[in-house]
Amino acid sequence: MNDEVADLRCELALNPLGIDAPNPRLGWRLASERVGARQTAYRVSVEGLWDSGRVESDAQSIRYGGPKLGSGQRCQWTVELWDEDGNSFKSAPAWWEMGLMEEGDWKGSWIQSQLSGS
Numbered sequence: 374m375n376d377e378v379a380d381l382r383c384e385l386a387l388n389p390l391g392i393d394a395p396n397p398r399l400g401w402r403l404a405s406e407r408v409g410a411r412q413t414a415y416r417v418s419v420e421g422l423w424d425s426g427r428v429e430s431d432a433q434s435i436r437y438g439g440p441k442l443g444s445g446q447r448c449q450w451t452v453e454l455w456d457e458d459g460n461s462f463k464s465a466p467a468w469w470e471m472g473l474m475e476e477g478d479w480k481g482s483w484i485q486s487q488l489s490g491s
Contacts (some may be wrong), residue, residue, distance in 0.1 A: 378452050378464035379404040391472035395442065400434035401452045401464065414455040419448050420466075427455075444478040446471045 382400045383389050403412045412433065417425040423439025442448065447470045453463045 376403065376405040376407065376410060376456065376460070376462050378402075378454055378462050381450070381452060381464055381467035383450075383467070383469035386469075388468050390470045392469050393472045393474065395474070396436045396438065397469060398434055398436055399450065399452075401454075402433055403454060403456065403462070405456075409457070411457050412454045413457055413459075416453040417450065418453070419450045422448065442471050442474070444471060444474045 378401050380400075380402050381387070383397050384392055384394055385398070385400070399417055401415075403410060412431050414427055414429045415425070415432070415435075416427045417423075417435060419437065419439055422442075423437065425435065425438065437448075447468055449466050449468045451464050451466050453461055455461050
């Protein structure tokens with residue numbers, strides 16, 4: 374059997390940096406060569422933060438449902454899913470990194486012209 378959980382995406386991107394959604398969308402797909410293969414349940418785990426538990430559903434996209442994420446925080450996650458025969462498949466880990474979420478996280482100063490007479 375060549376079934377696997379593939380294409381783990383956060384906000385539609387693979388291992389993205391700078392995510393600004395407080396509860397990002399997480400998505401995946403069941404990759405299978407079997408005719409009629411389908412997902413019947415999933416479990417999303419974000420290391421050290423949140424675990425959806427087993428959810429009986431064919432949904433392949435959900436929102437992160439754990440505690441508030443901080444600026445620059447990197448989150449590693451996996452998906453386990455079950456097929457129509459009760460077999461389970463676990464993904465390789467993927468990750469996303471949060472962007473700057475609070476106004477006070479932004480540091481910088483204006484760049485101005487150094488030309489004479491400006």
